[in-house]
Amino acid sequence: MEKMIKIAVNGGIGFGAKLTARQLVTLAKxxxxxxxxxxxxxxxxxxxxPEGKKDEVIKEFEEVGLSCYPVGNYVKSLRTCNFCKGEIEEGMPVAIELNKRIAGQPVPFTLKPAYTGCPVGCGEPLVNDIGVMKVNDHYNLYIGGKSKGADAKxxxxxxxxxxxDELYESVENLLGIYGSLGKKREPFHKFLKRIGIDEVSRLVQEKTS
Structure with missing residues (x-):
């Protein structure tokens, strides 16, 4: 019996989490x-x-507009809001570029980034590992959110x-530091608590300089 592997798919970064009929039919195969x-x-x-057809299947999925990601200890694809006010106003090009740079990157433990195009925060950036909120023409970066458990914060x-550009560099540097200093299967919020946000900030600044 052919070995099966699990992959993650979605419709990419766009106006809400949507799939087309063509995409659904392709998945159903x-x-x-x-x-x-x-x-x-x-x-x-x-x-x-099927593991032996991985490349072939992923190509087929991508041809119908599906984005494919590895499952496990990787950076998840960017969770987003619905971009209700429009592509440019809420920064969809920035969300797409950030996702392209970080999604699928190996890390010590599954890491969930989130993005929202305005302070309403529909993408829930404050309760995910890394959160980005667009405020007017700039971006605020939050880290260490936790959505589950009695110690949610x-x-x-x-x-x-x-x-x-500063946003991309800051997030990429954060992930680089977590990747090099994080312990195996250490969640990001625990890593921040162990290292200390002030020290992480210093290390990010050092990488930026």
Missing amino acids: YLGENGELELTTFQQLYIEI AGTLFRERLNP
Whole structure:
């Protein structure tokens, strides 16, 4: 029996978490009679595909506009709001670029980034590991949010009034530090508590200089 592997898919970064009929039909080809799609809380679907046909299947998915990501200890695709006020006003190009730079990057433990195009915060940036909030023409960066458990908490404002390039660099540097100093299977919020946000800030600044 052919070995199956699990991958994550979604419709990419756009106006809400949506799939087209063509995308659904393409996914259904690989479900079989009793197959299931697992819907995650992070705007992704998990689907099992034949390991030997991985590249072929991913190419087919991408041809219908699906984005594909690895499952496990990687940076998840960017959770977003619905961009209700429009592509440019709420910074969709920045969200797309940030996702392209970080999604699928290996990290010590699954990391969830989130983005919202205005202070209403529909993308829930304050309760995810890394959160980005667009405020007017700038971006505020939050880190260390936790959405689950009795110790759930909002993230800490880490950097504010960033332009897009400063945002990309700050997030990439954060992930680099977490990747090099984080312990195996150490969640990001625990890593921040162990290292200290002030020290992480110093290390990010050092990388930026």
